[in-house]
Amino acid sequence: MNKLISIFLLILLSNFAISQQADILIKNGRIIDGTGNSWFYGDIAISKGKIIYIGKPKNITAEKIIDAKGLIVSPGFIDVHTHIEGEEATNPTANNFILDGVTTVVTGNCGGSNLDVQSYFRRLDSIKLSINVATLIGHNTVRTQAMGRANRPPTQAELQQMEALVAKAMKDGAVGFSTGLIYIPGTYSQTAEIVSLAKIASQYNGVYATHMRDEGDSVVQAINEAITIGMQANIPVEISHFKLSGQQNWGRSKQTVQLVKDARANGLDVTIDQYPYTASSTSLSTLIPDEILADGRDSVNARLQRPEVRSYVTNYIIRKLKNRKLKHLSYAVVASYYADSTYNGKSIEEINLMRGNKHKAKYEAETVIEMMIHGGAGMVFHGMGENDVKYIMQYPFNMFASDAGIRIYKQGVPHPRGYGTNARVLSKYVRDEKVISLEEAIRRMTSLPAQKFQLKDRGLLKEGMAADVLLFDEKEVQDMATFEDPHQYTKGFKCVIVNGKIVVENGNHTGVRSGVTLTGPGLNKTL
Ligand SMILES: [Zn+2]
Numbered sequence: 001m002n003k004l005i006s007i008f009l010l011i012l013l014s015n016f017a018i019s020q021q022a023d024i025l026i027k028n029g030r031i032i033d034g035t036g037n038s039w040f041y042g043d044i045a046i047s048k049g050k051i052i053y054i055g056k057p058k059n060i061t062a063e064k065i066i067d068a069k070g071l072i073v074s075p076g077f078i079d080v081h082t083h084i085e086g087e088e089a090t091n092p093t094a095n096n097f098i099l100d101g102v103t104t105v106v107t108g109n110c111g112g113s114n115l116d117v118q119s120y121f122r123r124l125d126s127i128k129l130s131i132n133v134a135t136l137i138g139h140n141t142v143r144t145q146a147m148g149r150a151n152r153p154p155t156q157a158e159l160q161q162m163e164a165l166v167a168k169a170m171k172d173g174a175v176g177f178s179t180g181l182i183y184i185p186g187t188y189s190q191t192a193e194i195v196s197l198a199k200i201a202s203q204y205n206g207v208y209a210t211h212m213r214d215e216g217d218s219v220v221q222a223i224n225e226a227i228t229i230g231m232q233a234n235i236p237v238e239i240s241h242f243k244l245s246g247q248q249n250w251g252r253s254k255q256t257v258q259l260v261k262d263a264r265a266n267g268l269d270v271t272i273d274q275y276p277y278t279a280s281s282t283s284l285s286t287l288i289p290d291e292i293l294a295d296g297r298d299s300v301n302a303r304l305q306r307p308e309v310r311s312y313v314t315n316y317i318i319r320k321l322k323n324r325k326l327k328h329l330s331y332a333v334v335a336s337y338y339a340d341s342t343y344n345g346k347s348i349e350e351i352n353l354m355r356g357n358k359h360k361a362k363y364e365a366e367t368v369i370e371m372m373i374h375g376g377a378g379m380v381f382h383g384m385g386e387n388d389v390k391y392i393m394q395y396p397f398n399m400f401a402s403d404a405g406i407r408i409y410k411q412g413v414p415h416p417r418g419y420g421t422n423a424r425v426l427s428k429y430v431r432d433e434k435v436i437s438l439e440e441a442i443r444r445m446t447s448l449p450a451q452k453f454q455l456k457d458r459g460l461l462k463e464g465m466a467a468d469v470l471l472f473d474e475k476e477v478q479d480m481a482t483f484e485d486p487h488q489y490t491k492g493f494k495c496v497i498v499n500g501k502i503v504v505e506n507g508n509h510t511g512v513r514s515g516v517t518l519t520g521p522g523l524n525k526t527l
Pocket residue numbers: 109110180211240241
């Protein structure tokens with residue numbers, strides 16, 4: 001009898017415990033949990049920034065009840081390739097990311113990051129952003145600190161200094177080490193230097209994320225270098241913005257994706273990411289030969305004034321253009337040129353004509369040199385093939401990443417990827433062209449990046465996980481940003497919750513800044 005009473009009491013108590021009180025209850029939605037499994041109907045309860053219940057409706061009371069009828073409920077998206085440095089304080093609400101469903105970014109990519117990760121995180125914690133932020137430690141950043149923009153291998157002492165800087169950053173919570181091997185000074189490094197530094201990141205269980213040495217004619221060698229670094233340093237590899245640049249290389253994605261598959265088959269944890277567009281975006285300086293760009297701005301400008309250097313650079317640009325089977329620099333469009341904003345949105349071909357020059361590649365190359373001397377520019381390069389974009393997209397270990405910063409609304413004519421990457425995948429490639437399924441796309445936007453970058457409590461809708469949750473209409477979701485008019489937010493994301501706080505309601509940013517800094521597995525690790 002006593003036993004029966006105690007069992008009865010236990011059931012009563014456990015029932016009492018189940019009738020939980022939550023901050024937010026999301027009801028009637030079609031849940032896609034991020035695993036890649038199919039959607040199901042269910043409720044999600046959130047309390048104190050965490051998911052406390054997911055499943056069939058049950059008796060939960062909440063301060064705020066959200067009816068998700070007709071909507072998809074998914075984890076917040078994780079954008080593993082961003083460059084938010086510089087805009088955190090001016091635009092902490094990060095509207096372009098939030099309104100594209102992004103709740104977490106990994107920044108510090110392409111070799112460029114904050115040098116002091118600890119003070120960076122402290123600064124972010126005091127600013128408070130609407131998005132969560134993790135960072136990599138950049139190769140170009142530590143190399144510049146140790147040896148400036150010098151075009152040579154490091155001395156033993158310089159290498160040791162770089163190793164110490166990487167170790168410090170990993171201990172401060174960086175999630176890995178990034179390179180930008182087309183940029184100054186990373187392009188002057190040899191594979192052995194990168195292996196040495198990647199080994200340090202590996203000791204702290206980080207990843208190696210790389211903007212490779214080449215994404216065009218020499219892409220195979222570049223992928224092989226990334227794989228070699230991964231093998232020799234015993235570190236997981238993320239190949240950033242995987243692509244084939246230049247018309248002469250279109251169709252080679254079969255070959256390059258195969259290299260990734262083969263490396264995985266050989267035991268290397270290598271994954272890739274892409275932005276879903278046929279244009280890239282980077283600095284004007286990438287049109288200039290590396291050796292001209294060594295040392296400081298004054299040295300570069302002095303070199304570019306010399307007639308023999310100018311004709312060398314001009315010939316280089318024309319040669320590259322011919323290689324692309326093009327007559328003019330029509331594929332190179334200015335995103336932002338501080339010296340003259342009327343150039344923004346125009347191609348180098350058009351700008352050359354605006355300047356009253358003859359319609360010849362030679363003068364277009366001269367225009368590039370002049371623009372470099374006057375401070376350089378951010379560019380959009382239209383150089384990829386749609387079929388390669390789709391082929392890469394079908395690879396299951398490819399994630400989606402914007403390669404963007406926090407956009408300043410209406411400033412310049414930047415690449416639309418900063419506004420519309422995820423919405424474009426969900427509308428154009430999932431809904432309209434059916435290249436991949438909705439559940440698969442969401443897996444690549446959530447749990448795959450979380451697993452790769454070891455963001456352990458993110459990327460899945462599961463009890464105990466951080467409450468980064470999205471509600472969107474799969475029929476309505478649409479990227480609106482175009483190359484001509486990029487400053488347009490996406491449509492269809494009805495509600496965005498970051499760490500249990502509502503950051504988007506009815507499609508509008510609420511101004512709430514509930515993002516946190518996310519540290520990597522090497523935090524405070526002693527070797
Ligand atoms: Zn890059």
